[in-house]
Amino acid sequence: MIFGKPLRKAATSFSFLLVLLLGSVAPAAVDAPPAPWTVDGLVALLKEQREPSMAFEEATYSSLLTEPLIVKGQLRFTPPATMEKAITQPFRERYVIEGDRVLFESERKGIKRTISLEDYPALRSFVDAFRASFTGDAARLQKVYEATLEGTRRQWTLLLRPREQAGRSMVDYILFTGSEGRVATIAIRSPDGDRSVMTLLHGAAR
Numbered sequence: 001m002i003f004g005k006p007l008r009k010a011a012t013s014f015s016f017l018l019v020l021l022l023g024s025v026a027p028a029a030v031d032a033p034p035a036p037w038t039v040d041g042l043v044a045l046l047k048e049q050r051e052p053s054m055a056f057e058e059a060t061y062s063s064l065l066t067e068p069l070i071v072k073g074q075l076r077f078t079p080p081a082t083m084e085k086a087i088t089q090p091f092r093e094r095y096v097i098e099g100d101r102v103l104f105e106s107e108r109k110g111i112k113r114t115i116s117l118e119d120y121p122a123l124r125s126f127v128d129a130f131r132a133s134f135t136g137d138a139a140r141l142q143k144v145y146e147a148t149l150e151g152t153r154r155q156w157t158l159l160l161r162p163r164e165q166a167g168r169s170m171v172d173y174i175l176f177t178g179s180e181g182r183v184a185t186i187a188i189r190s191p192d193g194d195r196s197v198m199t200l201l202h203g204a205a206r
Contacts, residue, residue, distance in 0.1 A: 039147045040138040042158060042181075047136030049181025052077060055201040062194040075200070077134055083127075097127055125167035129160055129174055133183075145174075155179055 073087040087093040096103040117124040132141035145160040158176040175187040189195040
């Protein structure tokens with residue numbers, strides 16, 4: 001999750017068990033097709049398997065940088081509307097989104113400021129993507145973004161493109177990859193070509 005310049009700049013095994021238990025007495029149950037893999041199903045799974053806190057590594061690629069900026073830190077999500085991104089290496093910065101308020105703190109820049117999402121509709125649509133993904137609100141997610149899900153439950157990609165111009169002014173796309181209800185990476189590309197790729201480290205030491 002980056003705010004950018006400065007604001008531009010989360011069936012097979014079951015069938016086999018039925019075979020063992022029922023043998024040949026219930027072939028219809030064994031041969032039943034798996035449930036369709038949909039955006040609604042994925043978002044529900046993300047909510048079910050989400051972790052309240054996890055470590056991350058993020059690489060930011062920008063025309064203003066001679067090499068990628070690599071940072072490490074911690075992500076936290078407290079339902080229904082509080083998210084925190086704390087960078088701990090190689091410097092310390094913190095973004096806290098609570099309701100409609102966004103707090104930004106930076107030790108290296110000597111900055112501590114608060115803004116309202118009401119004043120930044122582009123940022124609001126960006127935040128909505130993460131909140132909706134991790135609260136199971138597929139309807140809200142698809143209202144704000146065109147969502148394209150590809151792959152299978154075991155290995156999937158979810159591509160989000162803002163529907164409204166306000167969102168498109170800040171984000172070209174957000175691309176989630178993952179397996180089951182766990183997000184592996186989050187790639188974000190801005191309209192000017194700058195991008196970031198965040199890798200989530202599930203189970204890493206807190």
